Amino acid sequence: MAEPTEPPSSSFRKFSLTSHDTALALVPPKPLWPRLDRLRALYDKAYPKWPPHLNLVYPFVRAEVLSEAVQQIAASFLEPAASSSSSSSSLQGVCLNRVGVFEHKRDNTIYLCGDESGEVVEGLREKVVAALGGGGGEDGKEKYKMHLTVAQSEDKGGAAHKFLVEKVGLLPAVEWHATELAVLVRERAGPGQSVMRLWGTIGLEDGRVQSMGGLGAFYETTAGVLKNEEEVEEDEDGREEVAEKDQLQSGLPYYFEEETQRWVPFRSSTLEMEEEERTALAVASYNVLAEFEWPASEARYPLVVKNILAENADADVLVLQEVTDGFLSYLLGDEQIREAYPFCSHGPPNQDDIEPLPNYLNMVVLSKAAFDWEYVSFHRKHKGAVVARFKDIGRSDGDRFLPVVLAAVHLSHGLTDGAVAAKTTDIKRILGYLSETYPKHPWVLAGDFNVTTSSASIDAALKKKTISDLSASHLANLDELFAEVKLDDAWKSSLEDGGDASDSDGDGLEGEQGATWDPTANGVAAAMAAGGGNMRPQRYDRILVRGEGFLELSKFNMFGFLTERTSDAPRSEVFASDHWGIRCSMNIGEFGDKADVLSEEIDSPAVLAPEIAKLVVPVHLEKAPEHLARAGSVEESLLELGVIPSEEEASKRERALELLKNVILDTAAMGAAGTRLQPAVVVVPVGSYALGVWTSSSDIDVLCIGPFSARTFFALASMRLRKAAAQGIRVLRRVRAQTGTMLELEVQDIKMDLQYCPATSVAERWPDVLRAPASDPVWSLSAQSLSKLKAIRDIDYIRRSVPDLPTFRLAHRFIKTWAKSRGIYSARFGFLSGIQISLLLSRVHKLLAHDANNTPCTVEDLLVTFFAHYATFPWATKPVFDPLFHHRHPLPHTRTAREPLAILGYFPPTLNTALAASTPSTKTLAAEFRRASDLLLSTTTQKSWIETLLSTSTTAAAATTDFLTAHKSYIKLDVHYWGLSLARGSQLLGWLESRCVLLLVDLHRRAPGLHVRMWPARFVERLQQQDGPLPRGGQGGHGEEGEGEGEDGEDDKDFRGCYLIGLDKADPEMAKEDLKIALGALQTVLGRFEGQMRGDERMFDGRSCWLSAGVVKRAELGELELDDREWGEYTPGEEEEEEEEEEEEEAVENGSGEDLLDAEFFAAKKDKKKKGAAARKQIAAVDLRADKTRKFRTAADALNRIRWDPQFDSSDFVVGYEDRFVGAQEKELDAWKGEQTDEEFIPQHRILYFRRKSDDKTVWDRRTRWDELFGNGP
Structure with a gap:
């Protein structure tokens, strides 16, 4: 270490080193700053007040003596001793390749350092301090330690601190040759605000001082400088729609170079671009779940990779969230991943020349196609979007090429007012950025939005007051933000266009369909939710697309379902992540106007085919009146009426259905059958x-x-x-x-x-x-x-x-309850059925959701809109259909004059589900819709949903009260049955009910002056005994086989009931003469109806039943109640005489394309059977239990028995059949074709016999009625 030398005494002055307004430092060259500043910007509170630096002397001298001190330091570098002893060492390279930590009272400083460089820098510092007079002040209180500060942390023992130390340690070595010292001066910009500026430099080789002549800035601008959280929140309102490209955090993508086996930065000139034209683009998004415990476990990593490489996850572009340094290093080290995705927005941090990811939780984009990317800051630390541009995938706009733009997001989690506001603001920012920067480009917006969708979670948060009503409205209005910029939700679009919904059964509460985070099905999500109490499924992850005539949504699916079992817990499944992944497939091409239709859906009928558009009746949102608008009021009403089944009832039905499946499929026997x-x-x-x-x-x-x-x-x-x-x-x-x-x-x-x-x-x-x-x-x-x-x-x-299945289900149950209470729920009588309610409701629900001006409506608003819409619907001239389904082709239904009501389904063969409707029943429906709408929209009453539309009881008995007193006169259809067979009695009633619609049609045609309304139920007289009403069950008084025993049994078999049709004037001002004519026509119609019914020999037998029709006054009805009789169990053998005839009819239908001779053959046979039927009918009236054990089984039964019974070898049998031209022929049974479309198909009625080849024995013969297969040969 060089010894300090004192300058000549004549010019020497001693300086006090106590000022924090100046500093002497080593500053690395600017090309090295970005790799340091990417971390400093997020973790160092001194950024950007200070540049990356090694403080040599700090505190330094006072500003007023700074120039003199600098000159004295410079002079020390010019002395001969200095040049000979320290010049060479001062020019040695500085290498920072280690990480260290300073512990403080409240926090810690994480820095870079180096052993060898430390000695050089320490020697340089001692020389400088000696030149200033040997130091003093704070400078001498503790030993100097060379360091370049990168970050601060809080708890040294916490996982966050350890992860941050590891991240700083992943920085590539920072090396440079120090040639000058930087003199820094603090510039104060206001109370508590300051920044270090460059005053000048001192050359280490020649001591030359270069003064800036002012204070120079280290950074070009501080406009994009990240503020602290408090400053950001203060600025939210003023700049919420502003998002900016963060040049610092943006970077080059990487690609895997096969030659070097390393990930290298990608530039457009590096590789030859693919020339093959793409026809499809698949984008996937997956939150892989970071490890938050130190040290990070890699146990899940192989399973995550396995799910990413699964067939249902294969994509052209993969967006990952919660990616850590360790996971990305593992992922990009997998050979299969590198083959599947050769391009990645970030390189593996464990590669020595690649820096770590900026955040602990990061977004990473992998792709099969080349791209570049930029980072868009949301003005909040650690929050932003990765925006990728695909150079070879895009559309042309004149002379310009507009590449597809993909924005990856991972928004703030949580359900608080602050979290909701942050999510809303960030969504507006990214949408604003895309709109301003890429206005005409095709967009894909993908990632983890962390938007709570479950209505149960939102309701619970409202009750706990963790969010306000305003925040709840923000959540409800998020879809509107996407609609404004024409972004289509891939999941919702797939539901409408027949996408893959198999991953979501839709049985949850409102907002839980398509859940990508589901603690009820995912063990990892359940474990993470256990602490926070959020146990409801949420659709956090989304992919939204704006096609711009280039991208067309085609399919959506989920992935990430592959699990493993560990040796520690072999019975429990290990999931890859707490989220399911999502994938969206799109077609690529110039779709022109078609793309506009897909983007805008059918917001305007103008985008539909002309013949479709003119048939569409638009739906307008009607808000529920204030007294009915309270959220949850409809559900409370249905629960009060017992309409919504309990969980116990649901479980009971699940078990019953599973039992039926097992019995029909004979699962136990199938398991024993082996292979x-x-x-x-x-x-x-x-x-x-x-x-x-x-x-x-x-x-x-x-x-x-x-x-x-x-x-x-x-x-x-x-x-x-x-x-x-x-x-x-x-x-x-x-x-x-x-x-x-x-x-x-x-x-x-x-x-x-x-x-x-x-x-x-x-x-x-x-x-x-x-x-x-x-x-x-x-x-x-x-x-x-x-x-x-x-x-x-x-x-x-x-x-x-449907946009929201739970909302749809609540509304459906309410409408069905209302329809039953008003006597208009029965398709057989021309009223509503379950599927018709579904079609009517889904149409309104979907059209409301596709109106960009509407917010997602509540079930209360949906019901009010439903009744208001159909109250004014032109039933006579317009069909009810779903234009979102029937919009690409002309409507495949032509309405006839015999269809007063048209409610169209989706699939063939018959679209109209209301073929049984008559003009009277349609008028009744229209009147009931108008009545319901008037009651709902009335502001004069403040009644509940039950008081407004529903009866206080949902029983059928309560629902009939109004009908029995609403009309002065009724048509009464009496039916009397005293036969022995309950099945025959049931057939009689079913036959009569099926003819009632024809009666209504005839009444309207011949007596149009009368309005008739039929009640869709059967009435019986309320007979009282000493001990109460007579039993109505079909089993009462019957033996085990249903045979009568004694007088009680006969009384119970004697059934008397009636059907009622209310009569009213179609015009209240109807003249008496017109009324008289109408009543005469009425009697004529009833007389004809009676004659037709009694004249049908097949269904009407005067020895066991009687039918009559007449007009009665209200007072003559007597005491009536609904018939709840059980019509008994099916008795084997009762109808077997008809089975063979049914089979022959079926064979005629199946063989209609073969030859008319076949139909004539069966027609002749049926004539013979009809002659025998009369004789059998006489016998049946006396003894309905004749021995049927010798019934001859059909050729179809014999064929299937040989084919599927394990005890028979089908290859050992031949089929004897009659050829129309040659006569009797034989054919191998295994070669017999049963498909009608097969060229070798032969109708089964031509089969003569089945013969076993091994013993040449005939096992079934039609002519002799021999049947060994079923044991009932003669």
Whole structure:
């Protein structure tokens, strides 16, 4: 170490080193500043008041003697001793390659230092101090330690401090040759504000002093300098929409260089760009969850990488949040990641020439395509956006190329007033920046928005007063901010356009659909939520797109579901992150006007096809009156009425449905069958249960889809269901309708309706087939099959497309309750059904959501808008349809004169779901909508939702009171049944009800002066006994098989009931003569109706039933009540005579494209059967329990038995069939084709026999009615 030498005594002066307004320091060259300042800007409170520096002397001399002190120091460098002993060492390089910590009372200073350089700098300092007279003052109180301050921390023992020390230690070594000393002077700008300026420099080699002639700034501007949190909050209101590019934090992307096996900075001239034209772009976003405990565990890292590399996560651009130095180093060290994403916004911090990430939690962009990026500051430390521009992906605007711009964000977390304000402000800032900087570019905005979406969480925060009503309104209005700049939410768009919603079942509360942070399903999220109490699912992560005619949203899905099990807890799953990842796929191209449609949706009918636009009736938001607008009031009303099922009821139905699935699929037997391949059979709920709008009184509609014929399926299903009787399953009855067969079941006291659709390809591709376009060959099915599948297809689309499923469900339950209470809920009688309510409501809900002027509406506002809209709807001239679905093509429905009401669904074969509607029922519906709207919008009363629209009881009995007293006269349709078969009685009533719509149509046509309203229920007389009312159950007085025993049994079988149709004048001013004519026409219509009903020999048997129709006055009705009779269980064998005929009818339908001779063959056979039916009917009236054990099974049953029964070898059988030209032929059973579209298809009615080749024995023969397969040969 060089010894200090004193200058000549004649010029020597001793200076006191006590002033904090001046400093003597070593300042590294400016090219080295950015790597230091990127951390200093975030962690060093001295930035930008000081440049990066090594303080040599601080405190220094007073400002007034500064010039003299500088000259004295300079003179010391000119002395011969100095030049010979220290000049060479002073010019040696300074190397800062270690990290150190100074501990203070309240905080710590984290700095860079170096062992060898420290000695050189310490020697230089001693020389300077000696030149000033040997020091004194504060300078001599403690030993000097060379350091370059980078950051401050608080708790030295805390994880944050240790992570920060590690980050500073990851800085590449800072090396330079010190050639001069910088003289710094403090410039005060106001109370408590100051900045260090450059006064001049002293050359270490020649002692030359260079004065600035003033004070020079180290930084060009301080306009973008980050302020402390308090200063930022004070400025929020004034500059909330201003965001600026942060030049310091912006940088070059990196790419992996194969030759050197290192990540290197990428410049556009470095690599040759791809010439292949892109047709699609996929963007994914994933919050990988940082480790917050020291030392950071890498246990999850392999699983995170596995999820990123999964097929459902594959993307062109991947945006990651909460990326740490350790995770990025691990990620970019993976060979598969480097192959998948050769470009990255940041390099691996563990590479010696790459600096660490600026924050502890960072956003990183990985890409298959080259890009550059910039950092946009939100004027808040650690908060901003990474904005990437893709050089080769974009659109042309004249002579300009406009690249796609992707902005990655990770907003502040929390549900407080401050957090909500910060999120709102930051969203406005990034949107403002994009609008000003990239006004015509295609945008993608992706990341973790941390916006609370669950209504339960928001309501809880409001009750706890952790947020104000204003903050809640800010959360509700965020979607409006995106809509203003035409950003489409990829998740919402995918629901409307048939995207992948399989990752979210939508069964949560309002705002919980599409949740990407779900503690109910993700163990890591649950663990993190346990402390904070936020246990509700939230849709934090989003991808929003503004296509600008170049990007078209095509698909959305979630990923990150892969888990692992550890040896420590083999039964528990380990999740990769607390978030699910999201991915959005987009088509690339010049879409022109089509893109405008996608961006603006249908805010204006002008963007629709002309033939569609003229049919659209716009929806306008109607706010609920103040006394009905309170949030949660609708739900409270439904809970009070018991409409919303309890969790116990929901669990009971889940168990019952699961039991039915297991029984039908025979899961136990399938497991025992070993490796034998089983045919694909799907059991799926439809109707209100599938949509989540069921009530305690609702049945569960179940649809089975499989490869068998309907008859084979029901035969097999019935057998399995009867075997499961001990498990609480009963087959109540078999219902035959034009749409096919249905079984009414009772499963553990839950009523279910079981239907079947034969569709092999649909079952094999389930459930992905629901996303298949209408043009897919999988939908090339018969009209009957498509009709059965229509229900689940429509419901699936509604589930995926409504903006807020919980709000929709609440509103649906309310409307259904209202419709029941007003007697307008029954599709059979031309009124509303569940699917019609769904279509009416979803249309209003979606159109409201797509109006950029509307904020997300509450369920209260939605209901008021619903009733107001349909109160004035032109039912006679306009159809009800969803223009968001039916907008790309002309409306695929032509309304006929026989359709007074058109409520269109989504999928074929029949779009109109209201074909049973009549003009009278449509007028009734319109009147009820007007009544409801008037009551809701009335400001003269202050009634609740229940008092305004609903009855105080939801029972059907209470709902009929008004109807029974509302009319002076009624049409009474009396029905009397005394037959032995309950199934026949049920068929009789169903047949009568199906004809009531035709009666209403005839009444309107022949007596237009009368308005008729039918009540959609059956009435019986209220008969009283000594001990109370007579029992109404279908089992009373019956034996085990339903046979009567004694007089009591016969009395109970004797059913008398009626249907009522209210009569009113269509015009109150109707003349008496016109009324007389109308009543005469009425009697004529009723007489004709009676004659038609009694003349139908197939359904009407005068020996067991009677029907009549007449007009009665209100006083003549007597005491009536609703019929709650149970019509008994289905009895095997009761209807088996009809099964063979049904099969033949089915065969005629299936073989209609083959030859008309087949149809003639079955028509002739049916004539013969009709002759025999009369004889059987006489027998049935006496003995309905004839022996059916010798029933001959059909060829279809035999074929399926051989194919699927494990005890038969199908390759050992041949099929004998009749060729129309050659005669009897044989064919291998395995080669027999059952698909109608197959060229080799042969109708099953041509099958003559089945023969076993091994013993040449015929096991089934149609001519001799021999059947060894089922054991009922002659």
